[in-house]
Amino acid sequence: MERNASENSGSDQILGGNPIDWDPRSPEVLADQIGAYDRMRKACPVAHSDYLGWSLFRHGDVLQVLGDHETFSNIVSRHPSVPNGMDPPDHTLYRNMIEPYFAPERVAAFEPVFRRIASELVSDLRRNPSCDVIGDFAEPYAVRIQCGFLGWPRTLHIPLLQWVYRNREATLARNTQAMAAVALEFDGHIRSQLELRERAGVDASDDLTTCLLRQRVEGHRLDHSRIVSILRNWTVGELGTIAACVGIILHFLAEHRDVQDRLRRDRSLRPQAIEEILRLDGPLISNRRVVTRKVAMGGRMFEAGDRITVIWASANRDDAAFADAKRFNLERDQSQSLLYGAGIHVCPGAQLARMQLRVVLDELLDGLEPFALFSGSKPVRAVYPASGFSSLFLAPG
Template sequence: MNSTDTKNDWDPDSSEVTADQVAAYDKMRNRCPVAHSESRGWSVFRHADVIQILNDPKTFSSTVSRHLSVPNGMDPPEHTRYRAIIEPYFGPERMAAFEPTCRSIAAELLDEVASHESDIEVMSELATHFAVRIQCAFLGWPTSLHEPLIQWTASHQNAVRQVDRETLATLATELETIVADLIQERVQNNAKANDDLTASLMHENVGERKLNGEEISSILRNWTVGEVGTISASIGILIHHLAEHPKHQTTLRDDSSLLPQAIDEILRVHNPLHSNRRTTTCPVTLNNRPIEAGERVDINWIAANRDETVFEAAHTVKLERDSSANLLYGAGIHVCPGAPLARMEMLVFMEELFAKTVDFHSQPKTSAVPESYPASGYSSVPIRFQFQR
């Protein structure tokens, strides 16, 4: 039996789901935790089932596309070799060295918006700008790329919402060209490994050879698309939550030591990443549902991290909740290697935001606009800030 023979359990493109995908996935987790649909294949909503997938990469393969994706689109042993190259770029020494730059970027951006207005649409005026500036600084890319990447991100998000595959293909080519030009520039200038992170990647070896251009380009594309999308979504979610929950905002302003754990908890309740895909390599049973080899399986992070059987009062943010079961950064061999960078960036941004504001809350008579599949978070977060004067 293949997916065309499988009874569909739900319609993820129905108006009920698209109106509030978080609530819809909560319902699916309880009604049909492993559910089939024509458009997404198998969707997995329960924490326990997601853990089973993450801990069994042999059955649930990450090689889901014909396009090279280093290393997140690979399985062992290939994944293991490339992962060993990637991880040191997010080690403690690099994070400590980058932290002052990150703080300077956050402070400068907040000063810019504070100078001309207090009513701010967070996603377009703060979150995306921060994510793009940070990513360019981390990779050693020029500031001249800020605006092109911001425009690219906006176009990409719109094409994703519209499921415009033709535009998405064009945008993918545009980003590939940007990355290829950056690599070629360093080749022509005989860049040394310590010049910047991009140049450093060009001097890395896999086995007995250097990474080739396609591999370097894949790594940089994955980092850029993933980092900009998730960091901007995370900033929007964090600010929206604290604007809507002034007691939490006050608590964190009074005790910033709670911020790291609180950030993870807020993003557990509203995950900035929608889902990740796997493909079955053999027949398998998941929560009593038989799944054939070669089937698409979507890990729904939003639902899994709101599972009541794992998290007491799962829909409620508890700032000091134990985060050991939190799947914000995944688990298993594909746990996000960039988690230290993401955590540092969000912590620094929130520290600077608190330092430069007295208070912030939602703008009167306006509401945040939730994102829709395959994105998460919000497409618009209108906030009124009271800046320090």
């Protein structure tokens, strides 16, 4: 449960010398994560918990962390994470290696593939309008476009989605044994794809996974463990966040018929609308950092080794960064948005994600009649570490 700022006194429970200001896994927080983060941003913007370490809720504090990788390290796990879980100079080396995979011309080449997938799913939605659009549309879209991007077979669609569910459960429970097991399971899926391409040799399919197998860094081919780490980072982020984005956008448009009608009339407004909807209701809740040296922030003192959690879903709703931040504004300047991060770890696939979301929104608005929320079933919000919705039903509106 959250605590008010006035409660941060000597009477607070202490863990390892730090007060416990809130419980990110309390029923109150999980029932309304966005609302809870809004309250924490005002009452206790730098808060400690045994689950997340220090959590930062203000836009300015989050931006400070993102811009100072020397004080706030991305090496947060004992397992290799390429390049997300690296600091310079290793991060620079591998970041420069992966950037071309998200070059504009490469991203543009996949648009017809993603549009076909979205169109097929919208057709299914028209035939079965009473379906749960999270499990039957948003999640299948995310897994199918990711497999299409990497050149993976359809046989992986269901196993990957099942893996996402198990990973979320293990993360929320902080069950380290289960987290290790699901990590090994995911690595197995990737290694099987690498081995297929190794055996095929020059006849291997010409896709991004094969390109990574042939990739060289400083004159040497990447070993499988590095490739697995890269593909894990790309895929885990893609499956969770794209599905969350689609659900958040559909929910918002179902609730705001005026915006939905305006976007149907004017396609040029759709990219800006996507950015603003996702600023209001973030598809990615948080990221981690580790403090490397003693530093003060928001009246609290961090020590080397302390864990930091930057709460994206709160920072993008901060009135100090966005005027009237909780109001939808189609003309809003998005330059301060942290939807895709900031600093040296800004999302390399931002333009890919933007295209994927624009494509699916085009197909939804062009292929479906006006829609609203289904009155017979209340939307169910996802819980940490996921965002968006776990269940959502629409109806003609």
